[in-house]
Amino acid sequence: MPRIKPSTIWKAFSLNKALPFLLPECRSISAAKQELHWIENECTSHRQVVQCCKLRYRHYPLQYILRSQPFGPLSVKCERGVLIPRWETEEWTMDLAQRLPASQKLQILDLCTGTGCVALLLKHLRPKSTVHAIDCSPLAFKLVSLNASSLNIDIQPVKLDILDAHAPNELPNFDIITCNPPYIPKSTFVKETSRSVKLFEPKLALIGETEFYSNLLDFWLQKTDAFVYEVGELSQCTYIHHRIAQNAQLSDLWRVGFKFDSNRQARVVFGYKRAHTTLNWEKVFEGFGELKH
């Protein structure tokens, strides 16, 4: 990353004394001004603004400072120890929610829910459905409940470790499972992850390779008619694709597809049953992504 020019720092200083603190994260004066504006809107005193800017200088995430992140039409509360919702997740969730039929009472399950953003948005846009939100972290469980009550959206938070083999037995069957599992491989975590994420976001919600995808295929696939899993890279998409294609039983029953985000990165792997479902999933997922299998 190129260094910030001293002239830029001086220029920022002449505009506002707190502005140079924002430059390491924002990189440009216009972006820093924008961020300062947001911070000023939330703070009551000038001292508080400067304190927030100093936190930003140490790469503390803005979402934790302002304690919220817009997610579609909702504003989701964020707290230290729980992953901040990303725009990629927002994008596919909005797309998925608009595809689900509004008139049907769907049973939706959101795994690794974190702040509960996906579950909350789905329930908000499709109020007739029933949404369960599962996370193993007690902090996340608390935050989901808090978000649900403050946004007045009725979802069922459950505290459960989904990697536990007995976990699916405690729950009924679902129409669709969504999940944003930790997907950054340990090998690339230090090198490719941005400093703010590395220092302040929970590793529990970040580091993972294929364990959640294999867990899906081994345990959760029997409980659902369709699934939508976020991924970090194409290899995780192909992992699911290959495992389903190689298994004769699954390969007959399931279709698998990939979805790319607007940054042209592989972002979602989804699948649905070809037959014996309450819903015509083929129609729901038409145009959602590229079908591979």
Next chain:
Amino acid sequence: MTPRLLRIAPTVRHQLHSCTTTLVKKNKLPPRPKLTVEIEPELEEKFLHGGRGPGGQKINKCNSKVQLKHVPSGIVVECQETRSREQNRKIAREKLALQLAIWQNGGNPTARQTALHEWEKQGKRSRERKSRDKHDRHGDARRQERLKEVQEEEQLLESLLRGKV
């Protein structure tokens, strides 16, 4: 000579009438231009998230810029005013609607803009008038006071003169 009645043609009379300025009201401006649903397929939407690379959980950028392009006219608008993508998309559409209305108007400002401009001018005029009135009023008061002082002085002088006599 027989007296002749001066007759005004109806068209002229209409023009005469329109000479008197109609006031623009702030709450009765022409509406903002809006994007219709039919125009949506002509739009190209791009999300610029500041940075290439893997994205996802690896970064937590909060600025998302929305860039909206109207293909037939080549008009491009951007918005990154808020942290919310939804909100930015909405604002970008409002901006584009305004630009499109100007474009369809052949580069001239829209009815709303001219009305707004007129409203501003009107406000300026009324402010000037008020300040002039106030100035006049104060001037009058000052003059009256001075007159009073002079009269008092004269009275004093007269009384003094009489006293001496």
